[in-house]
Amino acid sequence: MTFLTRxxxxxxxxxMATTATAQTDITVxxxxxxxxxxxxxxxxxxxxSVLYSNVFEGLTRFMADGxxxxxxxxxxxxxxxxxxxxxxxxxGVTFHDGTAMDAEDVKFSLDRARAEDxxxxxxxxxxxxxxVTVIDPQTVEVTLSQQNGSFLFNMAWGDAxxxxxxxxxxxxxxxxxxxxxxxxxxVQGDRLELTRNDAYxxxxxxxxxxxxxxxxxxxxxxxxxxxxxxxVFVGFPAPENLPQFEADxxxxxxxxxxxxxxxxxxxxxxxxFDNVLVxxxxxxxxxxxxxIDGAMFGYGTPIGTHFAPHNPxxxxxxxxxxxxxxxxxxxxxxxxxxxxxxxxxxLPPPSxxxxxxxxxxxxxxxxxxxxxxxxxxxxxxxxxVFKAKDFGLTxxxxxxxxxxxxxxxxxxxxxxxxxxxxxxxxxxxxxxDPAMRSELMAAAQTIISEDYVNGYLxxxxxxxxxxxxxxGLWTDQPTAAVDLxxxxxxx
Amino acid sequence: xxxxxxGRLASLILSLIAASIVIFAxxxxxxxxxxxxxLGVNARExxxxxxxxxxxxxxxxxxxxxxxxxxxxxxxxxxxxxYKTPVADLVADRIWVSLPLAIYALTLSTLIAFPAGIxxxxxxxxxxxVTIMGATQLGVAIPNFWFAMILVLIFAINLRWFSxxxxxxxxxxxxxxxSLTLPAIALALPQAAxxxxxxxSSLLDMLGEDFIRTARAKGLSRRQALWRHAVRNALIPVxxxxxxxFSFLLAGGIIIEQVFFLPGLGRLIFQxxxxxxxIVVESVVMLLVFTVIVVNFAxxxxxxxxxxxxxxxA
Numbered sequence: 107m108t109f110l111t112r113x114x115x116x117x118x119x120x121x122m123a124t125t126a127t128a129q130t131d132i133t134v135x136x137x138x139x140x141x142x143x144x145x146x147x148x149x150x151x152x153x154x155s156v157l158y159s160n161v162f163e164g165l166t167r168f169m170a171d172g173x174x175x176x177x178x179x180x181x182x183x184x185x186x187x188x189x190x191x192x193x194x195x196x197x198g199v200t201f202h203d204g205t206a207m208d209a210e211d212v213k214f215s216l217d218r219a220r221a222e223d224x225x226x227x228x229x230x231x232x233x234x235x236x237x238v239t240v241i242d243p244q245t246v247e248v249t250l251s252q253q254n255g256s257f258l259f260n261m262a263w264g265d266a267x268x269x270x271x272x273x274x275x276x277x278x279x280x281x282x283x284x285x286x287x288x289x290x291x292x293v294q295g296d297r298l299e300l301t302r303n304d305a306y307x308x309x310x311x312x313x314x315x316x317x318x319x320x321x322x323x324x325x326x327x328x329x330x331x332x333x334x335x336x337x338v339f340v341g342f343p344a345p346e347n348l349p350q351f352e353a354d355x356x357x358x359x360x361x362x363x364x365x366x367x368x369x370x371x372x373x374x375x376x377x378x379f380d381n382v383l384v385x386x387x388x389x390x391x392x393x394x395x396x397x398i399d400g401a402m403f404g405y406g407t408p409i410g411t412h413f414a415p416h417n418p419x420x421x422x423x424x425x426x427x428x429x430x431x432x433x434x435x436x437x438x439x440x441x442x443x444x445x446x447x448x449x450x451x452x453l454p455p456p457s458x459x460x461x462x463x464x465x466x467x468x469x470x471x472x473x474x475x476x477x478x479x480x481x482x483x484x485x486x487x488x489x490x491v492f493k494a495k496d497f498g499l500t501x502x503x504x505x506x507x508x509x510x511x512x513x514x515x516x517x518x519x520x521x522x523x524x525x526x527x528x529x530x531x532x533x534x535x536x537x538x539d540p541a542m543r544s545e546l547m548a549a550a551q552t553i554i555s556e557d558y559v560n561g562y563l564x565x566x567x568x569x570x571x572x573x574x575x576x577x578g579l580w581t582d583q584p585t586a587a588v589d590l591x592x593x594x595x596x597x
Numbered sequence: 598x599x600x601x602x603x604g605r606l607a608s609l610i611l612s613l614i615a616a617s618i619v620i621f622a623x624x625x626x627x628x629x630x631x632x633x634x635x636l637g638v639n640a641r642e643x644x645x646x647x648x649x650x651x652x653x654x655x656x657x658x659x660x661x662x663x664x665x666x667x668x669x670x671x672x673x674x675x676x677x678x679x680y681k682t683p684v685a686d687l688v689a690d691r692i693w694v695s696l697p698l699a700i701y702a703l704t705l706s707t708l709i710a711f712p713a714g715i716x717x718x719x720x721x722x723x724x725x726x727v728t729i730m731g732a733t734q735l736g737v738a739i740p741n742f743w744f745a746m747i748l749v750l751i752f753a754i755n756l757r758w759f760s761x762x763x764x765x766x767x768x769x770x771x772x773x774x775x776s777l778t779l780p781a782i783a784l785a786l787p788q789a790a791x792x793x794x795x796x797x798s799s800l801l802d803m804l805g806e807d808f809i810r811t812a813r814a815k816g817l818s819r820r821q822a823l824w825r826h827a828v829r830n831a832l833i834p835v836x837x838x839x840x841x842x843f844s845f846l847l848a849g850g851i852i853i854e855q856v857f858f859l860p861g862l863g864r865l866i867f868q869x870x871x872x873x874x875x876i877v878v879e880s881v882v883m884l885l886v887f888t889v890i891v892v893n894f895a896x897x898x899x900x901x902x903x904x905x906x907x908x909x910x911a
Contacts, residue, residue: 141635141679141872148679149637225648227636278681294680294690295860295868296764319763323855325746329761330858333753455871485629485873492638493630506639 129595130314132576134588135327135336137343139295139320142278145264146219149227151505151586154264155340156318158587160300161202162267162283165193165212166258170592172416172507172584174262178207178284188253188538195244199307201270202288209246213238215268216248228265228506253536255543259508264585286311286591296320300590312578312594331357331571338572338579340588343457345403351571360570361405362581363416366503368406368458370466370561373498375521379449383441385558388499389427390434391473392466398564401461406564411555412510415565416582419547423555427562434473446474449498453479454487458566459501466501466561492519503566507585510547511535513554522559605897609890616886617669621662624879630654631678631873652678665879674880679872684880687865694764695854695861698777698784699846705785706792707839713789714796714835719823721801729793736790742852745783749856752779762857780857784850788842795838799831806830832903840896844889 140152145162159167167177176182179193199207218224220232236251250257260266273282281289286308287300298318302311319336321327324344330336331351342348351357370392378384394408407415410423438446453463460481467477477499482490491497497519504512514531516523527550534546555562568583578592632648633640649655656664668675674684717729753761759779767773803809804827812822851863858864862881869877 139868141874142681144681148635149640150635222643223647223651225636225644225651227640227644229641229644230639293766293860294682294687295864296766296858319858321762321858323858326749326762326856326858329746329749329753330763333749333757333761335753335760335763483629483871485627485631485634485871488633488638489629493633504638509639 128312128597129575130312131316132313132338132590132593132595133317133319133336134590135319135321135330135339136588137320137322137327137341140298143281143289143292144278145267145281146215146269147225147227147278152320154586155588156298156300157281157283157285157289158264158267158585159285159589159591160287160316161281161285161289162264162269163285164261164263164267166262168262168507168584168587170580170582170584170589172582174259177262178212178268182258184538189250191248191250191257192241193246193248195246196307197244199284200305201273201284202282202303203270203273205270205272206243207268207270207284208243209240210243211268211270212246213240214271215266218269218274219266226265228263231260231263231266253538255535255538256508262585263507264587287316308591311591313590316590318588334573338570338576340568340570340579341583342569342571345405345569348403348405348569348571356574358572358574358576360572360579360581362568362570362583363407363414364503364505364566364568364583365414365507365509365585366505366566367409367412367414367509368462368501368503368563368566369412370563371497371500371502371520372560373495373520374523374559375495376498378441378443378447379498381441382558383437384443386427387434387437387441387473388470388475389558389561390430390437391469391475392427392561392563393429393469394424394563395429396469397462397465400465401458402564402567405567405569407567408564409562411551411562412504412513412560413547413551414507417508419544421548421551423551426555427558431469431472438474443474446476448476448478451477451479451499451501452487452491452497453481453501454484455481456503458503462501462563466499495519495521499561501563505566505586510550510554513550513559520560522554522557524553524557527553527557601901602898605894609894612890613887616890617666617883618662620879620882620886621665624875624882625658625661627870627873627875629873631875634873635679665876669880669883674884675876677869677874677877679869679874680877684877687877688862688881688884691860691862691865693767694777694859695847695850695863697773698780698850698859698861699843701774701777701781702784702788702846703839703843705781706789706842709785709789710792710796713793714800715823715828717793717797718800718804719820726797730797733790733793736786737794739787741783741787742856744786745780745853745856748779748783762859764859777859780850780853780859783856784846784853788846792835792838792842796831796835799834800827803827803831829903833900836896836899836903840892843892844885847885847888 136152136155138152140156141148141150145153145157163177165177165179166174169175178196178199180196181194183192195209201207216235216238219226220235234250234252234254235248237249239247241247269277286303286306288303290301291299300316302314321330327339327343328347331339348359352359372379372385374380398404398406408424409415410426413420451463451467453459463479467479470477491500511531512518513522514528530546530550534543537543537546570579572579575596577594577596580589632645636644676683677687713729717726720726749761752758764776765772809822809827812826850861851867854861854864866878866881
């Protein structure tokens with residue numbers, strides 16, 4: 107928003123001499139523009155950043171602290187065998203086009219996501235659904251083929267939001283949801299606008315209009331915030347500038363957690379990384395704090411396994427891999443690589459990978475491992491590393507929430523194949539008892555940490571820079587979202 | 598003139614055909630699967646296959662080339678895979694940023710370069726010449742994106758005269774022009790520096806020609822000879838540079854568009870390449886090539902208008 111429009115807004119209020127003086131519009135900047143506006147048809151996080159909770163809602167939803175609470179489903183019953191979920195839907199919920207949201211829409215959305223020709227990027231979330239049955243307009247029954255302790259969690263994802271058959275054809279350019287904000291305009295390449303939905307079933311948001319802008323260049327991002335062209339930047343791309351904003355009374359800086367476990371991914375099937383001694387040597391060669399300081403300007407929490415530290419079930423396993431280059435050299439000698447070896451380190455574009463990669467290569471060189479760096483674009487990375495598995499090492503942040511299950515898939519790009527771990531995950535999926543689940547999750551974390559599957563670096567932080575007068579912004583990012591429903595300006 | 602024009606036209610068409618083949622071939626061999634880019638790391642194989650099918654990626658290359666070219670000939674640029682909107686619409690939106698920006702920058706650079714070049718040439722070796730040449734030296738050396746950042750720092754962050762970037766749309770033309778001003782200056786100054794140097798050296802060449810001496814002998818002052826005879830003749834190389842610069846400004850604003858987060862063609866190409874939205878890249882690049890070739894064609898015709906000998910020679 108420009109200074110001028112804010113000035114007019116303010117003076118208009120002054121002229122009307124109304125009691126409400128707080129500003130009701132907001133300009134939000136994020137780094138990437140959504141490629142399209144269908145959260146059920148692509149993996150791009152930017153789609154969820156703009157639309158999650160604002161425009162689209164699911165049966166359940168994530169709160170700012172990562173907890174899962176009722177969304178469009180007011181309550182649910184789970185059958186004794188854990189296979190049947192009966193959801194009671196909220197009454198009086200309408201889509202932005204005026205049509206009612208009922209059990210038929212829920213059935214349509216879930217069936218569409220798990221259909222054979224579905225292009226849902228997280229189709230796996232729906233894999234256990236055997237049948238969706240409409241009981242009455244306010245009640246829907248979901249039958250699972252096997253127990254799934256994460257089912258309610260899965261239904262909170264942006265990929266599981268409820269859409270309507272009436273508006274599905276044009277969802278990519280004109281999203282119609284049930285949320286507190288209605289989509290109004292998208293000037294591709296520049297901005298996207300939302301307006302308050304006055305027919306919203308829940309509490310009315312304080313904001314009337316919201317404009318999203320997309321700025322990926324770090325320098326441009328700095329300028330836009332400094333010039334107050336944007337009111338808030340979620341995922342600010344230049345951590346080196348944060349101290350400057352912290353020192354400026356016009357701004358507030360929120361540094362939050364994400365679900366992004368940043369790891370030195372290791373090709374477990376490629377010699378010499380198929381040898382656990384070599385993987386342990388790599389883990390001990392890494393100085394996490396140096397990487398966090400050097401690549402992330404101090405923002406990030408060290409992790410010792412593939413699990414988010416803010417999760418109550420996180421186990422601190424940093425002790426398994428302290429920075430110990432001498433021991434690393436010994437382990438390499440024990441594995442038969444006293445003179446070290448040469449491998450590849452393929453880096454995708456984000457700065458955590460590019461900057462972190464340089465530092466890790468230097469740390470590995472200390473113990474005799476020569477990592478040859480190749481910089482790749484995302485599309486190349488997906489092709490070469492993720493699909494063809496042609497890599498020794500790579501650095502990537504796994505941003506999906508609760509994704510430790512990827513270690514149970516031996517075909518996943520780092521190719522970890524451990525029957526014990528797979529059994530633990532299978533048991534976890536079929537367990538709904540919370541205490542038992544915690545125990546299994548701890549076991550899973552410990553197995554991969556002690557097997558040194560990958561080098562566990564740090565949990566990616568997400569910095570948000572906002573105008574000092576803004577309240578109610580999410581600090582953490584339990585899922586990619588800029589939830590504006592609770593955001594307001596101080597008067 | 599007709600034969601000359603026809604000759605130019607034939608080379609224009611041949612260039613377009615060659616360009617379409619090269620663009621298609623080069624872009625299709627870039628590694629990276631558009632479908633897996635869209636669906637990310639958790640996508641399942643059957644989902645990827647479904648999307649690839651939807652996007653027509655399973656057809657053989659020659660078939661896709663023919664589909665694309667026939668589409669182009671009928672004015673159909675295809676539909677973006679990621680945006681899921683027609684490429685023509687995407688381009689139509691963006692061209693209203695890139696084209697005005699290019700024209701704005703070119704106008705600024707010409708307005709600066711012509712007087713500077715002429716003054717420098719007419720006062721060769723004098724303090725004005727030395728100053729102008731020094732300034733152009735600097736202008737050529739400074740990268741435009743760095744200059745853009747400095748402009749933002751001074752005029753957007755400190756003085757608050759302009760916003761730091763973005764484009765409000767043409768509903769309010771004054772505001773739109775204002776938002777293009779800093780980017781246009783950033784693009785124009787380095788171009789102006791080049792243009793001024795070409796203008797000066799071309800004029801100096803002309804001033805040494807026999808026809809200028811003849812004009813002086815007939816009683817024209819140095820200044821009159823310069824304005825009436827030398828400037829017009831010096832324009833040919835200058836026009837060439839302007840033609841090249843226009844193409845550069847239209848297609849080459851990528852970095853400036855990033856710095857000012859403008860929704861222009863450069864940014865569209867940049868985003869599409871990283872998303873492997875090949876159909877957008879191919880069609881937009883083809884469109885730019887078309888524009889460049891047509892601009893060159895127009896410049897060729899302009900030569901002929903400026904220099905009658907060219908018409909007869911061809």
